Amino acid sequence: MRSLLAGATLTLALVSSAVAGDPPWAERTLTDPLDLGTVAREGDAAIDALITRGGELFGAKFTTLDGAGRPMATQAIVPTKRKRPGANTFQRTSGLDANACSGCHNEPITGGAGEFVGNVFVSEGFESAEFDSLDPQFSSERNTNALMGAGLIEMLAREMTAELHTIRQETLRKARASGEPVTEHLIAKGVDFGSITAAPDGMLDITKIEGIDSDLVLRPFSQKGVFVSLRQFTVNALNQHHGIEAVERFGKRWTGADDFDEDGYKDEVSDGDISAMVAWQATLPTPTRRQDIPESWKAAAAQGEELFGKTGCAACHRPSLPLDGLVFTDPGPSDMAGTLNASEVDTPISIDFARFDWVAKLPRDEMGRVLVPLFGDLRRHKIADQRNDRLGNELLAQRFVARDDFMTAELWGIGSTAPYGHRGDMTTLDEVIRAHGAEGADAAKAFEALAEDDRSAIIAFLKTLVIEDSEKVGQ
Structure with a gap:
């Protein structure tokens, strides 16, 4: 019905x-x-x-x-x-x-x-x-x-899901046409999700998929991405x-x-x-950057942003991802039984984000795509190991996601959303950076190896990423 x-x-x-x-x-x-x-x-x-x-x-x-x-x-x-x-x-x-x-x-x-x-x-x-x-x-x-910018996050996830499904479909087509197994990398908006191999008979090897469920549907919400x-x-x-x-x-x-x-x-x-x-x-506006700060802070933040990339933090906490479309629809295309799906309604509601002032202020790339400044990659990563398990504080699996796998936290707004960590049991940014293990271990070690002033500059940069009142942002 x-x-x-x-x-x-x-x-x-x-x-x-x-x-x-x-x-x-x-x-x-x-x-x-x-x-x-x-x-x-x-x-x-x-x-x-x-x-x-x-x-x-x-x-x-x-x-x-x-x-x-x-x-x-x-x-x-x-x-x-x-x-x-x-x-x-x-x-x-x-x-x-x-x-x-x-x-x-x-x-x-x-x-x-x-x-x-x-x-x-x-x-x-x-x-x-x-x-x-x-x-x-x-x-x-x-x-x-925080839910700020959530509509853009969901639209990014939908587009990335569509890209991954297109790769899967094309890999199967190539295998059928060639009569040989075909392997393709799963890359959506520059984010690497591993690879798949298709056999000529239509069978798929999904063992090399990384950071996403085997159905290649990106699930951007919750700390486990479910x-x-x-x-x-x-x-x-x-x-x-x-x-x-x-x-x-x-x-x-x-x-x-x-x-x-x-x-x-x-x-x-x-x-x-x-x-x-x-x-x-x-339609909650995206977080923004603090401008009402002294020149010394601005200089430190500029230095810190550069170091944020050099230490490897930006490998997962990507400064932005490109969004092609700005029309949000609800219900969406990927929901399963128990949540209304677009196929179950006559006409989904449609919200054109292009009319919001805060969207107009977002940067665009050379192709005209909006660059969503999320400082994330919408992907799961293993973030704790035996050497550093501070962020591996859960024993229960959620939807069969590995215990130490978590979605990359979007850092936009991080300056307004203390405390930190999945449990909120870390009080400083320095503390949560050092807590990164497994895939985040190299970046954490690079941060620890910096001079104190350089570490302070990264904190200064992160503290400029804030959530402001929608009236100030210009909804």
């Missing part, structure tokens, strides 16, 4: 902080369910209203009257029943663990990162629906990532952290029930409301 979701179809009148008919002091937070298929397409004004609605939902403190809580469901991303209600509604390790999305994403502004106190505990919830141990055998403790889209991330997080269940995963289509968690509230978050939250997150 195809969803009624259709285009950029939202009127400003639908954006309201109170449910229709409720008094202004009502304790419900969610507005009436948003069905994008019932209103006419209205261009940029509708998109602006959709984004506004998403911002309201992101900052909303959900109440039990909204459906917050999941007495008979676990935090698992696959709808999973409990045998009996949990002893506590709120519990830090297994959730509920927050009232609002902004409860964790708030440093230095809403949509940003989180301090150590906002750490979350990641567990699929299949073996233990409820647990109260901080032992890493039970859950992986994670610091909150979520393909902001939509998947949002549906997962609403259930885990708030007990708010999206219809597209927990509704009748997949579970046979309209109140899967048995909290007395049906169809808690509509497809349209998820799209609103996605639109708001996707």
